Amino acid sequence: xxxxxxxxxxxxxxxxxxxxxxxxxxxxxxxxxxxxxxxxxxxxxxxxxxxxxxxxxxxxxxxxxxxxxxxxxxxxxxxxxxxxxxxxxxxxxxxxxxxxxxxxxxxxxxxxxxxxxxxxxxxxxxxxxxxxxxxxxxxxxxxxxxxxxxxxxxxxxxxxxxxxxxxxxxxxxxxxxxxxxxxxxxxxxxxxxxxxxxxxxxxxxxxxxxxxxxxxxxxxxxxxxxxxxxxxxxxxxxxxxxxxxxxxxxxxxxxxxxxxxxxxxxxxxxxxxxxxxxxxxxxxxxxxxxxxxxxxxxxxxxxxxxxxxxxxxxxxxxxxxxxxxxxxxxxxxxxxxxxxxxxxxxxxxxxxxxxxxxxxxxxxxxxxxxxxxxxxx
Amino acid sequence: xxxxxxxxxxxxxxxxxxxxxxxxxxxxxxxxxxxxxxxxxxxxxxxxxxxxxxxxxxxxxxxxxxxxxxxxxxxxxxxxxxxxxxxxxxxxxxxxxxxxxxxxxxxxxxxxxxxxxxxxxxxxxxxxxxxxxxxxxxxxxxxxxxxxxxxxxxxxxxxxxxxxxxxxxxxxxxxxxxxxxxxxxxxxxxxxxxxxxxxxxxxxxxxxxxxxxxxxxxxxxxxxxxxxxxxxxxxxxxxxxxxxxxxxxxxxxxxxxxxxxxxxxxxxxxxxxxxxxxxxxxxxxxxxxxxxxxxxxxxxxxxxxxxxxxxxxxxxxxxxxxxxxxxxxxxxxxxxxxxxxxxxxxxxxxxxxxxxxxxxxxxxxxxxxxxxxxxxx
Numbered sequence: 001x002x003x004x005x006x007x008x009x010x011x012x013x014x015x016x017x018x019x020x021x022x023x024x025x026x027x028x029x030x031x032x033x034x035x036x037x038x039x040x041x042x043x044x045x046x047x048x049x050x051x052x053x054x055x056x057x058x059x060x061x062x063x064x065x066x067x068x069x070x071x072x073x074x075x076x077x078x079x080x081x082x083x084x085x086x087x088x089x090x091x092x093x094x095x096x097x098x099x100x101x102x103x104x105x106x107x108x109x110x111x112x113x114x115x116x117x118x119x120x121x122x123x124x125x126x127x128x129x130x131x132x133x134x135x136x137x138x139x140x141x142x143x144x145x146x147x148x149x150x151x152x153x154x155x156x157x158x159x160x161x162x163x164x165x166x167x168x169x170x171x172x173x174x175x176x177x178x179x180x181x182x183x184x185x186x187x188x189x190x191x192x193x194x195x196x197x198x199x200x201x202x203x204x205x206x207x208x209x210x211x212x213x214x215x216x217x218x219x220x221x222x223x224x225x226x227x228x229x230x231x232x233x234x235x236x237x238x239x240x241x242x243x244x245x246x247x248x249x250x251x252x253x254x255x256x257x258x259x260x261x262x263x264x265x266x267x268x269x270x271x272x273x274x275x276x277x278x279x280x281x282x283x284x285x286x287x288x289x290x291x292x293x294x295x296x297x298x299x300x301x302x303x304x305x306x307x308x309x310x311x312x313x314x315x316x317x318x319x320x321x322x323x324x325x326x327x328x329x330x331x332x333x334x335x336x337x338x339x340x341x342x343x344x345x346x347x348x349x350x351x352x353x354x355x356x357x358x359x360x361x362x363x364x365x366x367x368x369x370x371x372x373x374x375x376x377x
Numbered sequence: 378x379x380x381x382x383x384x385x386x387x388x389x390x391x392x393x394x395x396x397x398x399x400x401x402x403x404x405x406x407x408x409x410x411x412x413x414x415x416x417x418x419x420x421x422x423x424x425x426x427x428x429x430x431x432x433x434x435x436x437x438x439x440x441x442x443x444x445x446x447x448x449x450x451x452x453x454x455x456x457x458x459x460x461x462x463x464x465x466x467x468x469x470x471x472x473x474x475x476x477x478x479x480x481x482x483x484x485x486x487x488x489x490x491x492x493x494x495x496x497x498x499x500x501x502x503x504x505x506x507x508x509x510x511x512x513x514x515x516x517x518x519x520x521x522x523x524x525x526x527x528x529x530x531x532x533x534x535x536x537x538x539x540x541x542x543x544x545x546x547x548x549x550x551x552x553x554x555x556x557x558x559x560x561x562x563x564x565x566x567x568x569x570x571x572x573x574x575x576x577x578x579x580x581x582x583x584x585x586x587x588x589x590x591x592x593x594x595x596x597x598x599x600x601x602x603x604x605x606x607x608x609x610x611x612x613x614x615x616x617x618x619x620x621x622x623x624x625x626x627x628x629x630x631x632x633x634x635x636x637x638x639x640x641x642x643x644x645x646x647x648x649x650x651x652x653x654x655x656x657x658x659x660x661x662x663x664x665x666x667x668x669x670x671x672x673x674x675x676x677x678x679x680x681x682x683x684x685x686x687x688x689x690x691x692x693x694x695x696x697x698x699x700x701x702x703x704x705x706x707x708x709x710x711x712x713x714x715x716x717x718x719x720x721x722x723x724x725x726x727x728x729x730x731x732x733x734x735x736x737x738x739x740x741x742x743x744x745x746x747x748x749x750x751x752x753x754x
Contacts (some may be wrong), residue, residue: 038701076691
């Protein structure tokens with residue numbers, strides 16, 4: 001039985017609708033994964049998370065291996081027990097955060113040595129260790145250890161990162177020993193389309209359960225990102241899920257679905273939520289603003305989330321001003337639901353056959369209000 | 378129709394079980410009110426609050442009049458809209474916090490002048506203003522403005538506080554103009570039983586909807602408190618609810634119910650929860666402790682709360698260590714449920730007729746473990 005079934009393909013674009021079967025349930029794709037970095041989606045109980053429509057969540061191996069540690073998580077029965085979440089979970093391999101967060105990082109063809117940003121303790125992460133750790137954490141989907149170079153690095157570095165990512169993917173696959181867990185490989189190559197092709201082709205030969213496009217949304221801009229995705233996605237098998245890591249704003253997601261992507265993760269809904277930024281179909285709201293002082297409307301009239309059905313904008317603004325946790329929490333809940341409603345709508349339009357037209361309309365609108373305050377209610 | 382009906386009286390003590398009818402629903406007493414100081418029970422969505430069994434919550438007029446202000450709350454439809462809570466709400470009058478939180482406070486027989494602790498703005502609070510404010514905030518139960526003197530003050534000050542509380546209560550009653558809102562008076566008098574008698578008798582003559590005993594749990598100790606409650610409660614009408622303000626630890630509640638109290642409020646479950654202190658029937662747990670590092674048990678095996686049915690102790694500990702909001706949130710949820718389970722049990726024992734005996738057993742146990750770490754699981 002195939003774990004990924006395409007249920008619908010758009011006639012006018014590479015967009016597809018599918019179902020991914022995991023050890024903890026089914027996922028309708030395209031899907032958006034909220035990020036629970038250190039084992040929690042910040043301030044959001046899994047109960048509320050479920051209610052937003054989240055089907056699968058992400059946790060970061062880097063953070064968890066440092067604290068509380070693999071042994072603790074294993075002892076209590078795995079990541080699902082730590083997170084209080086009985087649905088699917090995906091972990092990244094730790095590679096990306098090692099570079100962005102830790103100090104004293106040394107990397108060679110064999111692996112990575114680094115010092116924890118928490119307490120300076122020394123760690124070593126190589127393909128086998130990253131795989132073993134994820135096998136023990138027991139998420140439903142694990143990621144290969146890859147090297148994600150910074151945007152704008154030297155071409156030689158980019159090639160080296162691709163070469164390492166290919167070699168390490170092979171080692172991850174060989175080390176993988178959890179039969180209830182899928183393993184996805186990560187295509188690197190920056191915005192160099194030749195490198196992306198080389199990397200994709202080598203990884204596809206190894207026959208992974210799914211393929212991610214990493215190393216984007218790192219400063220290259222929307223146009224470069226979509227161009228790279230549009231070039232790379234068709235090089236990946238149609239019958240395997242495609243995951244664009246760390247993406248993104250709603251316009252990024254719509255454009256990437258149009259290019260053939262099935263899975264997304266991003267901290268935006270929650271990080272922005274904690275900073276009083278609320279997504280709406282008519283543009284973002286800044287919940288601390290004086291215009292909301294006595295506004296009895298919800299954040300978004302058409303939104304069915306817990307926040308919008310229970311609280312007026314004035315309450316959210318008050319909570320932020322008063323330093324109440326409910327400010328960040330309620331805005332994050334709304335934003336998470338916003339993203340899930342977006343994915344619902346995407347899947348719906350693919351099903352009804354008018355996705356490409358709808359997507360073009362949305363992208364035109366996004367160009368108008370992207371990043372600006374909402375002008376009308 | 379009486380708004381407060383006694384459903385059961387204990388044969389062996391003054392404890393009683395009752396039902397209080399409010400504009401937003403019925404309350405089974407004795408009851409415990411979680412505190413939502415600035416319009417939110419810190420970090421706890423009303424959804425989770427409901428699930429703990431909370432029937433009524435408390436908000437502080439002092440905080441709300443300063444921020445977001447009475448006008449804003451009135452404009453959005455009242456306190457229920459701000460708090461996202463459609464059940465009963467009680468507000469205190471603001472008097473207590475004026476003294477504990479604000480600066481530049483001047484008090485005379487007419488009222489109080491103070492400067493907001495938020496931004497230094499000048500305010501005046503007298504009996505009529507406190508009543509008008511609460512009428513406009515529109516909780517189901519409002520409290521009279523009283524003067525709550527510090528523990529250990531001069532006898533002359535205590536008498537003066539009693540005299541003012543009596544005069545202000547009359548003025549509050551005359552100013553009260555919200556027919557859907559009950560007004561409770563507050564008995565002061567420190568631990569001076571004669572003053573308590575004088576104050577209670579004068580307030581009872583004015584025929585309020587309910588009577589609170591204020592000015593306790595301010596440093597006088599459990600014995601003094603219970604002695605004062607046991608003396609004062611019988612002086613209040615049996616057919617009106619009796620509310621012991623700001624109390625308390627579980628042993629305080631049990632003893633006060635035994636003395637005839639129907640309603641309680643306290644920040645303990647939530648404040649302690651935010652500080653990693655978890656209440657259990659076998660004594661408190663300190664969730665940051667190393668003993669919980671890989672404990673896969675819930676905080677309390679017999680607890681049916683959201684936290685205990687979804688998370689092991691190890692997860693809670695991890696969340697605290699990682700600075701995740703879910704640490705304080707989940708522990709608060711457990712503690713709030715602990716308090717509601719306590720009230721359930723209290724009401725149950727009053728109904729089955731063995732409350733006094735059960736209460737004595739609990740109080741004996743409390744004396745043993747009060748404040749100490751749990752020794753066994």
